[in-house]
Amino acid sequence: MSRTLLIVKPDAVERNLIGYIVGRLERAGFKIVEMRMLTLDETKARSFYAVHEGKPFLNDLVKFMTSGPVVLMALEKENAVEDLRTLIGATDPAKAACGTIRQEIALNIEKNSVHASDSDDNATKEIAHFF
Ligand code: CMP
Secondary structure, three states, X not given: OEEEEEEEOHHHHHOOOHHHHHHHHHHOOOEEEEEEEEOOOHHHHHHHOHHHOOOOOHHHHHHHHOXXXXXXXXXXXXXXXXXHHHHHOOOOHHHOOOOOHHHHHOOOOOOOOEEXXXXXXXXXXXXXXXX
């Protein structure tokens, strides 16, 4: 078993899509082992996305991620990181595979509805950042 972090982003919370996302996760075999809803402050959002320091989209991303509540989840499953990345699809919904969560509900490359850890090491760090 391994763990990964999923964030339901403000655009998805705003459109009442928490239940849709939880349903997709549970049907795919993920166990929700931690879950919390809150509005991120700028410090927490900026430190979470520290890896993107210097990127042109960072300031807008932080503004978006602090614009309303998010839902944080630690998920458990065999091969959790890779399987969740496959389930949510590419960062840009225009490039996400058919049937993936982002292809179905994401609005654009920024308001892409969900975040998922990209490696086991980052999953450990990201879960510890919030739980
Ligand atoms: P996420 O998986 O949370 O990781 C970084 C986030 O930055 C990404 O999803 C998007 O919400 C946002 N973002 C905005 N523009 C870009 C871009 N051009 N490339 C990558 N990520 C972007």
